[in-house]
Amino acid sequence: MLKVYGFSRVNKMARGKTRDLRVLWALEEMGLPYEVVGMDHPNHDLDTPAYRTINPFGQIPVIDDDGVVVTESGAILLYLARKSGKLMPRDLAGEAQVLRWCIAALNTIEVPILTAWFADLNGGKGTKASDALHQWGAMRLKQLDGWLAGREFVATGEFTVADLLMTHVLGAGIDESVVKDYPNVLAFQRRCIARPAWKKTFDAYCDRVEAD
The missing domain is CATH 3.40.30.10 (Glutaredoxin)
Known part of the structure; x- marks a missing residue:
């Protein structure tokens, strides 16, 4: 097993x-x-x-x-x-979209959010470096919010591992403070964590x- x-x-x-x-x-x-x-x-x-x-x-x-x-x-x-x-879709084009958004979740979204959190946790809050990291994360979340406008899921028309990964990267609804200013991202996250x-x-x- x-x-x-x-x-x-x-x-x-x-x-x-x-x-x-x-x-x-x-x-x-x-x-x-x-x-x-x-x-x-x-x-x-x-x-x-x-x-x-x-x-x-x-x-x-x-x-x-x-x-x-x-x-x-x-x-x-x-x-x-x-x-x-x-x-994950079985066709190559659909699979490519899932791969694309899995990598985006881990690289484009998680890196600035996690790095800013880690910097603040270790005494960097309020510094220029911390502010720059938060601005970076905010830029990416705004861009993601635009992408999700009119979309139910991030990669395809169905729930995939890309949605699961993106949802968890964003905090899985445990702490909505990261996404509260981005209505499409927040709605996306809430849809995903409503799954049984x-x-x-x-x-x-x-x-x-x-x-x-």
């Missing part, structure tokens, strides 16, 4: 926001069986030699699909979509994952 290396315990601030949720959500949407291998982050489970042979960067998530080991959440989602034949598979995934995660 497919194994998902996900968190069993994390620090309080990270609980509910970790990237294993992206994979777990996709698996629920696809109806694929899996088991979670719980990793205790405060106990340094990710730093063991055994885990570093699976992922040299010591990060979550990782999947082991009968010996096929895949790391990086975007790569995992694309692998699972190809494996299941779900959440997200609620099931998030509830199971909260039941399983402890906060340190």
